[in-house]
Amino acid sequence: MDGGADRRPGRAEAEAAVRVLLRYIGADPQAPELAATPQRVVDALDEHFAGYRRDPADVLGAPLAAPDLRGQLVEIRDVSFSSHCEHHIAPFFGTVDVVLRVGAYLPGIGHVADLVEVLARRLQLQERLTREIADHLEAALQPEGLLVVVRARHTCMSLRGPCRRRAWLRTLEGRGAFAENPETLAAALGLGARVPAP
Ligand SMILES: [Zn+2]
Known part of the structure; x- marks a missing residue:
């Protein structure tokens, strides 16, 4: 019944x-x-958890073709998000940076922010969130190179003791031309040492 x-x-x-x-x-x-x-x-x-009710593949909209801009470097910085870890259903929050060498299509900044939102509003791991953002951007925009950097604080860690309160986690995912050494590119662009906002 x-x-x-x-x-x-x-x-x-x-x-x-x-x-x-x-x-x-x-x-x-x-x-x-x-x-x-x-x-x-x-x-x-x-x-x-509204993200479960939206399909991330729909969020990026109709991609904007710009063959004359192929090869240009586009950086979308500090897209903030909050999510919940799948181990404790505890909040983790931080920012996403996307660096993209334009391939077939241009990224829309609003679309990238919407994609982060849909994927973050589910039970997640930071590592998986980072990979899923890269997967969807790669599939939709076919960039020549793609770097996704996520920096976040996890309350399931910070609530367990004062020595863990300031700890944060950075995850990187590189694709295409940026697949080889994403950490080198991240450091060159100053994405390395910045601590996420409290
Ligand atoms: Zn957790």
């Missing part, structure tokens, strides 16, 4: 699950101050 284990639960079921978790941690979901919490948590989940 309910369609089995693959059926997407309804909102009431999701809110009931939050009440179970509240009881699990020792809180009383009947307490007046917690009455609206399940509803707010499910609202937040809808927002944080």
Whole structure:
């Protein structure tokens, strides 16, 4: 009747699950101050994981052909994102830099930001997020070279102790002409040592 284990639960079921978790941690979901919490948590989940309801392949739109600009270097810097790690469902957040040597198509800055948004608003690993951004940009724009650099802080790490609070992670993915030594290019462009915004 309910369609089995693959059926997407309804909102009431999701809110009931939050009440179970509240009881699990020792809180009383009947307490007046917690009455609206399940509803707010499910609202937040809808927002944080909206990326599951969009196809990243659709986001880049109709690519803009510019054969006369082939070979030009385009940098899109500091596209901020927030995501959630698939291990703890804890937030991690930071910025994405994209460096692209134009091939078949020009990148639209709004489209790149939308792509980051769709991929980040899912359960992720920073490493996979970096690779997926590169995969989709490579497939859609067919650049001569592509470098994606992601720098992020992970709350599942920073909440565990003061010595880990300032730690951050950088991941790089190079494609085409930039596949060989992405870290050399990143350093040359000053993408190396900058700490992500707190
Ligand atoms: Zn984690």
